[in-house]
Amino acid sequence: MTQSAADAASGRAVRAADRAHLANVETQILELERSLSSLKEEKEAIRDRLAIYTYPVLTLPNEIVSQIFVHFLPAFPHYPPPIGLLSPYLLCQICQKWRDIALATPALWSVISLSFHKAGRVPQKLHYLQTSIERSGSCRLSLKLATRLDDSYLAELVHMVIDHFRRVEYLDLSHWPAFGFPTDAELSLPFLRGLKLGDYFNAPVTRIMAPVLQQVVLQDFGGLDNSFFPWSQLTAITVEWIRLDGYSYLINQLVNVVYCNLGLCATDQLSLQDVTLSHLETFILRIFLGNHLPPGSGIMATLTLPALRRLQITETLLAGEDDPVNSIASLVTRSGCNLRELSIPDASTAHERYRDTFPSTSITSEALDSDIIVPFLMEWEDEDEESSDSDDEFDADSED
Template sequence: MTPFPTRMIKSVLSKTLSTLSFRQHPTVRNISDTNTSRDITICHHPPINCLPDELLIEIFRLCFVDVELFLPPTAVGVPLLLCNVCRRWRDIAVTVPVLWSTIKLNKKHSARFVSTWLSRAGTLPIGVSFILEPSKFRPRKSHRHFDVLVPLSCRWQYLELRILPGASFRLLKDLSSDVLSSLEVLNVIDEGNFRPYDPSSFGKVFKSAPRLHSVDLWGVHRSDPLRMGLPWSQLIRFATDGYISVNGCHKLLDRLPNLRSGSFKILLGPEISQIPLKRLSLPDLENLDLSVASNIDGLLVSLVLSALRFLWIDCIQTEGWTHTNFMSFIEPFSLNLHTLQLFRPSMSEASMIQCLLTMPSLVVLVLQDHAEFGFIGDRLLALLTYSGSAEPPLCTRLETLHLASVFACQDSQIASMLESRWRLEYVSDNDTCCSYIYSHALDNAATDVPHHTHSGFAT
């Protein structure tokens, strides 16, 4: 074909296509024009910028919901991150008081920075975290921080104290008795860990806080919490890693009649006394976390915890309790227990099975046996297996099962249990997660899991 006819054919085709495009249905042309306009608009005006201020404010509030209570101000955290996006976001963020209602101070923050930050919280209750330092080492900025914070103490709702060795409580002791009217949560962290302070002078500062209901004391290993003049009767949460005895723990619980959540470390030997501990009922206690390094039979026998739903016990030493006393302890709450975590208890496999038989509502089960007590054996795993036999399986409502064992069971039994609980035709509606930690190599394991491997299975 010669060049001239080729050009002529291309010209005719081009005119034909142009005519067809012009004669297309008006609706199609309108849709095309709309799409083009929309693409241009999105390019220059992202949808997030088209949202009304009220909706952006609500989104910013939700950004703050899951943020850790005390975080140091940084450019990559809320709210400064929001302020760095654009001018509009900054203008909106500075008008949302909740974003500025907590602050964790350190030496680099100027008093002006702290004052500006907290002024944006408006009249909201605030949360502050600061360091108590020895007077002779306290930098000038710390004094200026207190000049800003102390006048706002009537609005302190959350307070975190990081205490350095030799710290003085003078700045807090100078507070009047009615200035902590909003305080609800107190966290004390002794960052020295080894040098004790006088707890009586510390606790008196907070004795008159009418709303204080939650206290955490960490790193205060050698300070007796019983000597703190806290408003014990109004606390609903108390946690400490201080070294206390069985009797000391009982005395603490006796001072906490409204306790709902408690965490204690019983690391001291029992006092020499032949008088049994009195019966103690805590009808509101739902969470109990114990770390024990001595026999706690006396404490278990004395407690009546009818509302308990979450129980964690870590046995640092092997001799924690006798089985009979433990069964008596769990009897008032076993039917409704949601979570059981036992680490290294001195229990046989038969005792553990008897314990789990009384807990039909368990949703979370975490067990770690001891080198001398390998209670996670074939019989226990068989009863955790959906076998279709007349004998009903244990813990049919489990959603999470975590076992850490010295490997007192057969590989095939582990595989059968996992297969039955997570095979489609047997799986319970509630079963969602299982893991097993092996303490020995599995040479011929049916599950083909290597040494020290954590295996997760999900429906």
Template sequence: MESSRMDSSQLRQCLEEVQAEILQHQMHLDALEKRRRELETELGNIVYPVLTLPPELVSQIFVQCLPNHGRVRPRAHAPPHSLSQVCHLWREIALSSWDLWSSVDLLFIRPPGSPREFPNTGALPLLETWFLRAKDSPLSVTIRSGDAKLDPRILSLISSVAGRIRSLELHVEVEEDALPLCRTHTTFPYLRRFAARCRGFEDDGVFDNLNTPFLQDLSLNRYPSLTSIELGHIYERDLVNLSHQFPQLLHLTAKLTVPSESQSENIILPHLQSLNLSFGDLNTFTLPSLRRLDINSTFPFLGSSLTVLAFVKRSACVLEHIGLHFGDLVDCLEAIPSVVSLSVVVDGEISQFGEFISSEPTPLPRLRTLVVSAMRKQFNYFSFIHLIRARRGRSPTGARLESVQLDLHGTFDGEWLSGATRTELGKLISEGLKLQVTYNGYGWPQAIDDCERFLV
């Protein structure tokens, strides 16, 4: 409206002013654009120190980022995937680092209420990609299908790379899921470890067709020339043949279906170094080389302490570790003066165990490592911390507690580890104590990695 009252000369003057202002802004934008290009060039010329490391060294650093236990579950925000997402250079290094992809742990979860045949379409291409990136590296494969139906193409893929597999762990619920692998007479020339958790199997020899000439570590049964065996849910009478079938056995874990009611034939394993027994009778064993003994039970066995005394005397072994119920510990101390590691189940007040372990004369004077298993509802952290400090304050002539693990079980309403408790436990850690607390799948200060173990 105002411009309509201007004459032509005034309009030309206003137009020139607007054009001059536009030109001024354009010159300013051009200057900013030039500065932007200069800054981008300077930034591009900067070489970060980490990017100057030799690729082979970066590759070794990447491998050290993998879990210590060796099982790698594919996760978007965890190694090795996360390492390949940082920059183009790191992606090239990660994809060319074969060892990063040499282990895979697949967990199949069937949603509640879904059919057993619930599809998992991504598993097969993921496994194919994993094996491809591993190139010619030896493979460690863990399959946990549980009650979800396992795609037979997955086991066919495993069979196709059998010549590279050094460790194979299978958890399947139904026999038919494993048959594609068992019936192929597949040869695993470099297999060193084989573990299987397979419920519903009628035939003990279902895996007999697997050709594994160099197998050393088995979590199943019936293979000679092994040094480590984990047997799940077997009868005690089946242990008798161990001394004949496995003369080089060093480590044995046995979960017996029921305790024996009669005296079994004596079992002599001259080279066995560690025995982990659920139920069972030590009177059937003579183990002169044994160093680690675990008797797993949530309650004390009648006369177990006397059994331990007789076993140690008969075997003439020198135990460095023992695991048993607190109720059995007190009366067998004279048989285990050399113990440096103790795993104990406490089903009552922790204060009673604390008074015992802190008493004079010092029980287990060489003790450096302690693992306590107890019920969360009854647990008193104050008493627990007190016993730790008591054992860490011993004189220089006695052993000082260096490592403690607390495993809590059962249900509990509320916070399982309060802030005040974390503070007090944190003080122990800052003083040099190696400490870990676990409760129903939770861990502190280190979170629990559910890939760490494969149990049969």
């Protein structure tokens, strides 16, 4: 057989083998296509079953989901952030149904904390505040507002807040030094229970009509009197800075106070009057920024506190007394109280002397945990959320 005949025979054999292999490949393809078709049918059947399945949580009545949402927020007096974790807007990002429920739950939007530290962001924050107030419906409002801007940027904000005073239950302006209360009319806050004010309130301002107000925090007591506050109805008060003459006036007005925390600033010696506070259980008396009372002020000797249970006092306050331990013992004996906790942060006298004198009393150098006693009076760090949240993030999360 010639070479050319051999090559032709070899070619025919290769083509015959390819035709046989092609037939096998086509057979496999048909089998795979039938398997794929079967799998597609199975996939659609599974999708159909899933489509008609309802997750149990989505079968809950809207009213129940709404109550669950309310408990998602941090417990008062902690405030939810305007965006991010623990924000009510987070609940709007799960699904459309939950978004609708969240937006229709007034209590989610009635506790509002905002800082206004950058002028360029004031309009966005105002929009957020206005939207939240509208969504809160008729709920009582708790507002915590802070700013370092001057009044020229905040006139609209002040009016917005004042317009809703009749619904405010707790109002924290402790980091708003110069909130612009109007001065030509009485302000009615019929549901106000707690109020914190900054440093502005030295001059007479509008009389606040707050028949249920019980808890007050002042940065500075600057001669405020009964024309501003109904002191006699308060049950808890903190004043960060108060002169001795202001103390002399104030302490006689607090006839129903249960918790009292005062930071004294020394002034000239005054003749203090005797005072009995029948309901006072927790009394914290501090010296402001290392001041000293005038010798012989006798501040402890003027007090009778029958209900006293917790006392925090500095020995600096007792500098004019012959013996700080005896001064406190005289207060306890005179009052007939059951003193359970005694805190003396700057004690130079050995604690053993206090323990010998008060064997059934817990003696400590640690400050009393006042946050547990009256949570609303807890100190608040002014957290500037602008440092961590961009304008775009705030706008995106606070869209209607």
